[in-house]
Amino acid sequence: xxxxxxxRPESVTASFVFGKSKGNVGEPLQTQLVISSCAxxxxxxIKLSEVKLVFEGCLRPVKLQSDQNQDxxxxxxxxxxxxxxxxxxxxxxxxLPSPTGGLATLVGIADLTIGPGQTKVFNLAxxxxxxxxxxxxxxxxxxxGDKFDLSYIITDHALYESYWWQRTKKGPxxxxxxxxxxxxxxxIMPKPPKIRISTPTLKDTYYTNERVALQIGLxxxxxxxxxxxxxxxxxxxxxxxTRLEWLEGDEGxxxxxxxxxxxxxxxxxFLKRDVGVMERSSDKNLTIVLADTQDxxxxxxxxxxxxxxxxxxxxxxxxxxxxxxxxxxxxxxNYEFLPRVHPQPWPNFFTVxxxxxxxxxxSTPGGLSQRWCLDSKMVSFALxxxxxxxxxxxxxxxxxxxxxxxxxxxxxxxxxPHIALEELRESNFVLDIQKMTLGDRIPVPLNxxxxxxxxxxxxxxxxxxxxxxxxxEIPRFVVPMGEPRVLASATPSxxxxxxxxxxxxxxxxxxxxLTFNLIMEASEQFAFSGPKTTVVQLVPLxxxxxxxxxxxxxxxxxxxxxxxxxxxxxxxxxxxxxxGDMRADKKGILVWVDAED
Numbered sequence: 036x037x038x039x040x041x042x043r044p045e046s047v048t049a050s051f052v053f054g055k056s057k058g059n060v061g062e063p064l065q066t067q068l069v070i071s072s073c074a075x076x077x078x079x080x081i082k083l084s085e086v087k088l089v090f091e092g093c094l095r096p097v098k099l100q101s102d103q104n105q106d107x108x109x110x111x112x113x114x115x116x117x118x119x120x121x122x123x124x125x126x127x128x129x130x131l132p133s134p135t136g137g138l139a140t141l142v143g144i145a146d147l148t149i150g151p152g153q154t155k156v157f158n159l160a161x162x163x164x165x166x167x168x169x170x171x172x173x174x175x176x177x178x179x180g181d182k183f184d185l186s187y188i189i190t191d192h193a194l195y196e197s198y199w200w201q202r203t204k205k206g207p208x209x210x211x212x213x214x215x216x217x218x219x220x221x222x223i224m225p226k227p228p229k230i231r232i233s234t235p236t237l238k239d240t241y242y243t244n245e246r247v248a249l250q251i252g253l254x255x256x257x258x259x260x261x262x263x264x265x266x267x268x269x270x271x272x273x274x275x276x277t278r279l280e281w282l283e284g285d286e287g288x289x290x291x292x293x294x295x296x297x298x299x300x301x302x303x304x305f306l307k308r309d310v311g312v313m314e315r316s317s318d319k320n321l322t323i324v325l326a327d328t329q330d331x332x333x334x335x336x337x338x339x340x341x342x343x344x345x346x347x348x349x350x351x352x353x354x355x356x357x358x359x360x361x362x363x364x365x366x367x368x369n370y371e372f373l374p375r376v377h378p379q380p381w382p383n384f385f386t387v388x389x390x391x392x393x394x395x396x397x398s399t400p401g402g403l404s405q406r407w408c409l410d411s412k413m414v415s416f417a418l419x420x421x422x423x424x425x426x427x428x429x430x431x432x433x434x435x436x437x438x439x440x441x442x443x444x445x446x447x448x449x450x451x452p453h454i455a456l457e458e459l460r461e462s463n464f465v466l467d468i469q470k471m472t473l474g475d476r477i478p479v480p481l482n483x484x485x486x487x488x489x490x491x492x493x494x495x496x497x498x499x500x501x502x503x504x505x506x507x508e509i510p511r512f513v514v515p516m517g518e519p520r521v522l523a524s525a526t527p528s529x530x531x532x533x534x535x536x537x538x539x540x541x542x543x544x545x546x547x548x549l550t551f552n553l554i555m556e557a558s559e560q561f562a563f564s565g566p567k568t569t570v571v572q573l574v575p576l577x578x579x580x581x582x583x584x585x586x587x588x589x590x591x592x593x594x595x596x597x598x599x600x601x602x603x604x605x606x607x608x609x610x611x612x613x614x615g616d617m618r619a620d621k622k623g624i625l626v627w628v629d630a631e632d
Contacts (some may be wrong), residue, residue: 037251041146046074047081049189051088052197052212053221059388060226061350062162067200067530068099076153082108082181092169093223094161096132096140098123109150113207113454115200117158118143147417152517156207163223164350170220192219227254230263230313230340230356239359240418242365246503247325248282253526256315261352263310263342267323270304271334278303283323312345325360329506334360365505366487367423368413374404374612375465376522376540381578382473400438402470403544405514405577409445409464411485413507420453424488424502436475440467453492465622468514470518473576477516478546482569483509519543519551525626532631535561535585539598540610543573549604553581556597561585563596591630597623 047070054065068088072081090098097120100503108114120141160307171192177183198215212519214217241247255261269279280303310319339355381403416419422605425442432437432591447461454460468479480530485507528534543549551571555563565583573579587594600609611624618625 041490045186046078047072047083049086050192050197050280051174052199052218053169054199055221056216057103057222057224058163059224059342059345059351060163060166062226063162064094064221064223066159066161068157068159068174069154069198069200069228070149070157071148071154072149078149078151080107080148080150080290082178083149083179085175086145086147087173087175087177089172089175090169091172093163093165093167094169095138095164097143097159097161098140099143099145099147099157102144104146104148107146107148107150109153110293111153113154113156113200115156115158115202115207116145118145118162120159134457141151150470154278156181157181159215165294166223166225168220168222173242179183180311183247194627202339202437218330218500226350226352228340228342230254230342230352230354231256232338232340232354234338234358237360241325241328241360241362241501242417242505243331243362245328245362245503246501247328247360249323249325249336251321251323253310253313253319253321255315255319257344260312260314260345261342262312262348263319263340265306265308265310265321266305266339266341268304268339269325269334270337270338272332274334275330275334276327277330277332277334278326279306280326280402281306281348282324283310283440288354294345312344318629320611325393325479328362329391331362331364332479335364336360349599365489366415366507367416368507368509370486370509371410372413373408373410373614374409374520374522375614376524377404377406377467379404381576385574394610399472401467402473402475403516404467404469404518407466407468407514409466409483409509409512411462411464413460413462413463413485413487414612415454415456415458415460417454418456420492422453422490422492423460424490425461425486426460426488427486429484429486429506430481432478432480434479434481436471436477437479438469438471439479439481455550469518472545478516478545479514481512481514483512517544519545519549519602519609521609521611522614523598523611523624525617527629531586533628534588535587535594535626535628537583537585537626539573539581539583540578541573541581541599542578547574547577547604549573551609552599552601555583556599558594558596559588561587561595585626587628593625593627595623596626 049068050071052067054067058064068086070086071072074081079201082101082212084101086099090096099118114500120143123140123142149155172190176187183291196211197218198209200207200209203314214579231254234249235252236250251265253263253265264505267279269277271277306323308321313319316394319551336358337355337460338358339353341351343351382401427442430441430629442465445463447463448459468533486505487505488502489505490502522540524538526536528536541551551573553569555565563583563585571579571581585596598611599608600611602609611626613619614628
């Protein structure tokens with residue numbers, strides 16, 4: 036029979052309505068196809084063989100086929116049917132011509148026999164696979180008769196008012212929709228991810244050199260299983276040495292990748308791991324480690340769960356969160372490099388030590404020795420109390436031809452179980468520096484670092500098992516080994532209150548015979564016994580001690596003895612250097628006199 040096309044029949048109309056103006060990829064989109072007969076009541080029912088829906092955009096075409104039911108309801112004024120859609124079973128249904136190309140057609144079976152004056156509503160659930168705008172392009176109704184074939188195509192959907200049908204206790208009823216929107220259009224949004232990402236162990240602040248183990252929780256809140264992989268990116272300073280690592284032995288599988296994903300990311304600022312299939316309502320925990328965190332900086336950590344549902348492998352879904360991580364310096368310190376009197380005698384320039392002759396001459400130090408004290412005043416800038424496990428001084432670099440022995444920390448401030456914010460910890464480190472050869476008087480440069488081993492306090496005020504080592508750089512110090520100097524040391528008398536034993540040690544590390552004129556100035560602060568004036572002659576590489584006893588006029592104060600020492604060889608007045616608990620100002624040394632008991 037010849038095929039006829041009629042675009043303006045009077046007997047039947049059809050309209051298509053989107054339930055909402057927006058939808059999401061992978062989620063059912065509720066729609067209604069409404070077919071109404073306008074025929075007179077004496078007319079015969081209209082038997083449609085097929086109804087084809089074609090869309091512009093990302094929705095697949097839909098074909099409704101007649102169920103060929105001979106006992107169709109053609110008398111009820113209106114009825115609503117839920118039509119399930121399935122994949123096509125015949126090759127001819129794989130694709131329908133559409134404005135967006137040949138998309139595979141979804142097929143449904145429905146009662147397409149419409150009685151005169153009857154309205155049939157078909158609820159269709161379309162699942163979009165891509166984001167974008169979509170609209171119904173055409174509705175084609177086909178009649179496959181014995182004597183003719185007829186197709187009626189509707190493309191202008193503005194001709195009809197839009198209604199949404201629903202079931203009620205009194206039967207199907209309709210309500211007007213689309214007052215502020217075009218019901219033939221729908222905007223498809225990307226599928227909202229339902230995998231939740233959490234960071235339960237994230238702290239507000241971290242400290243430099245701290246090895247951060249950050250737990251990442253994945254929680255599947257989808258209605259079915261999902262195949263998940265995790266991606267981690269660290270954004271911050273490009274010069275940062277901070278590295279991302281997976282914690283060995285966590286419950287995640289082996290990593291898929293660890294490397295750059297964009298040119299701006301460092302080689303260790305990106306991680307990827309296959310998590311596997313997560314069943315509905317299941318949890319998965321991964322742990323990443325931030326290592327080599329020497330820099331005080333702020334970072335942004337981007338955590339993504341890339342997955343697809345087990346039932347829909349063609350629709351990728353991404354859930355991403357970002358967290359800020361700040362690293363601050365937990366400690367700062369000030370340093371003083373103070374001289375001390377070495378307790379061992381200097382080697383004699385005019386004798387030869389048999390131990391330094393022969394095979395041990397190059398390995399055994401035989402030069403001059405000096406003792407120094409590095410006084411460090413460390414302050415905590417951590418926002419919480421920290422437990423100091425150990426404080427040590429590390430020698431990084433030493434001038435050639437010298438050896439240096441560093442003694443353990445001597446705590447000066449009171450010992451406490453932990454150090455709080457802005458609390459001070461003062462420590463002394465004694466250094467013994469010796470030249471390898473006696474004739475070497477080149478200054479010795481010293482480079483040190485303060486190494487602090489500390490722990491956090493846990494919630495129950497117990498120390499954390501993880502020890503962090505923070506390194507503080509110390510300014511470079513230079514020890515002069517060839518210039519004369521004078522060291523003062525004071526010891527209070529154990530028998531008489533106010534009596535101070537004061538010693539001046541004169542050192543001649545040079546190769547010259549030096550003469551020193553000493554003059555002790557009188558003072559109202561104390562009386563002294565010892566030479567008022569004297570001359571000290573020192574041979575090369577030797578030292579000598581001059582002793583005074585001072586009796587203070589008052590107790591509980593600082594007194595300032597003035598001993599003038601002139602090096603007649605260089606015609607230079609030497610500055611007296613205090614040691615121990617003594618102090619100094621522009622006028623000279625200061626000695627503390629204890630108050631009476």
